[in-house]
Amino acid sequence: MGEFIGREVELEVSKIAHGGIAVGRLDGRVVFVTDAVPGETVVARISDDRKKSFWRADAVRILEPSEHRREHVWSAASIDRDPRGRAGGAEFGHIALSHQRELKRQVLAEALQRMAGIESDVKVEQMPGDHAANGLGWRTRIRLHVDEQGRIGPMASRSHSVIPVQEVPLASAAVQAATPFDERFEGIATVDVLAPTRGDARLVLGEQKPTVIRERVGEREFQLDDTGFWQVHREAPGVLSAAVQQAVDDALFDPRAANLDLYGGVGLLAAAVGDRFGPTTRITSVESDARATDHAAENLSDWVGAAAETARVDRWLRDAEQNASTAERDRLRAATVVLDPPRSGAGTEVMGILGRLAPAQIVYVACDPVALARDVALAAEAGYRLDHLRAFDLFPHTHHVEAVARLVRD
Numbered sequence: 001m002g003e004f005i006g007r008e009v010e011l012e013v014s015k016i017a018h019g020g021i022a023v024g025r026l027d028g029r030v031v032f033v034t035d036a037v038p039g040e041t042v043v044a045r046i047s048d049d050r051k052k053s054f055w056r057a058d059a060v061r062i063l064e065p066s067e068h069r070r071e072h073v074w075s076a077a078s079i080d081r082d083p084r085g086r087a088g089g090a091e092f093g094h095i096a097l098s099h100q101r102e103l104k105r106q107v108l109a110e111a112l113q114r115m116a117g118i119e120s121d122v123k124v125e126q127m128p129g130d131h132a133a134n135g136l137g138w139r140t141r142i143r144l145h146v147d148e149q150g151r152i153g154p155m156a157s158r159s160h161s162v163i164p165v166q167e168v169p170l171a172s173a174a175v176q177a178a179t180p181f182d183e184r185f186e187g188i189a190t191v192d193v194l195a196p197t198r199g200d201a202r203l204v205l206g207e208q209k210p211t212v213i214r215e216r217v218g219e220r221e222f223q224l225d226d227t228g229f230w231q232v233h234r235e236a237p238g239v240l241s242a243a244v245q246q247a248v249d250d251a252l253f254d255p256r257a258a259n260l261d262l263y264g265g266v267g268l269l270a271a272a273v274g275d276r277f278g279p280t281t282r283i284t285s286v287e288s289d290a291r292a293t294d295h296a297a298e299n300l301s302d303w304v305g306a307a308a309e310t311a312r313v314d315r316w317l318r319d320a321e322q323n324a325s326t327a328e329r330d331r332l333r334a335a336t337v338v339l340d341p342p343r344s345g346a347g348t349e350v351m352g353i354l355g356r357l358a359p360a361q362i363v364y365v366a367c368d369p370v371a372l373a374r375d376v377a378l379a380a381e382a383g384y385r386l387d388h389l390r391a392f393d394l395f396p397h398t399h400h401v402e403a404v405a406r407l408v409r410d
């Protein structure tokens with residue numbers, strides 16, 4: 001153990017695994033290789049040999065390149081650098097944009113097949129404007145870290161070392177222009193740069209107190225904290241709102257049911273449901289961050305039927321299961337539930353309670369394909385089937401992919 005670290009080996013990489021890492025084999029052992037493209041033969045430097053079942057390595061030279069290989073869009077992340085000095089956060093930046101989407105499709109389809117036994121012909125849809133911009137300039141928010149000398153940059157991939165940079169090409173022009181590349185910071189760990197649709201770009205330095213900002217989505221405006229969650233791709237709020245509106249099956253939607261927007265943030269998706277079904281729609285947004293809930297209450301104030309509650313989703317559902325009256329349980333059974341959990345997914349307890357409450361449909365917005373597939377499999381145990389699925393390339397040049405699924409009772 002440890003004796004192979006730093007050694008260079010020749011590997012053929014065959015496919016992409018969850019997390020955006022290519023898979024090769026060395027004497028029968030799986031090796032996860034960064035900065036490679038499936039189909040390539042590479043020289044890779046071993047970075048981790050601690051596990052029996054798999055090792056990790058970083059491509060350092062390409063012997064037989066894939067036709068899909070491109071020069072990295074970010075020189076700070078290029079294969080020409082020592083692996084420890086490559087900027088993280090753009091791990092697909094060396095792959096043609098259309099092929100990135102194909103790899104994301106494969107990861108999503110394979111996760112659904114392996115974990116939920118579902119065959120899917122889902123496509124990963126490109127966002128408007130991304131083709132022309134070669135997938136650059138989409139981030140309306142970035143987080144940079146501060147190194148010991150006070151310089152800012154992303155972390156290297158799989159490491160805690162900061163890589164100082166002079167450009168952040170995935171970020172929008174406004175974010176790039178506002179990023180203080182040449183300043184030195186002291187006493188803080190992070191610098192966030194964000195460019196809301198209303199007002200100027202701004203910085204959030206370390207644990208700075210939140211300031212209320214405004215984001216516009218179509219005709220609607222949302223208030224939120226500059227320290228709080230908001231979808232990152234400039235097109236994401238609009239595209240996901242429309243995708244959720246489309247995913248809700250009208251025939252199963254009851255505006256008087258106890259409809260839910262779980263992991264609701266500042267109410268973006270509850271608003272999408274309300275906009276589609278009208279101001280009498282009853283919907284409760286549940287979110288653990290109290291300030292986000294306050295904003296959600298304000299953002300949803302045009303609907304008499306809308307409410308925002310601060311709670312952890314698991315606790316809120318447990319309480320509903322134990323304490324709801326018979327009438328409220330009937331309204332939950334008739335409900336449409338929008339579910340937009342963080343990357344770890346909803347998990348066993350939340351999916352279990354939802355299964356027992358048995359809402360008419362669950363619209364699941366997922367930022368992790370494996371968590372989605374696991375939760376779809378859990379929902380299947382409770383009698384739900386996946387009957388609608390779309391996927392969106394909301395994170396070009398990274399391995400991330402967003403999906404919107406509908407689950408209905410069989």
Ligand SMILES: C[S@@+](CC[C@H](N)C(=O)[O-])C[C@H]1O[C@@H](n2cnc3c(N)ncnc32)[C@H](O)[C@@H]1O
Pocket residue numbers: 229230231263264265266267268269286287288289292311312313314340341342
């Ligand atoms: C992916 S974001 C979605 C937010 C919102 N749907 C949107 O599109 O803007 C997930 C949200 O879940 C919240 N969250 C994380 N864990 C939670 C939990 N256990 N219970 C309730 N909310 C949680 C986070 O604060 C965050 O606002």
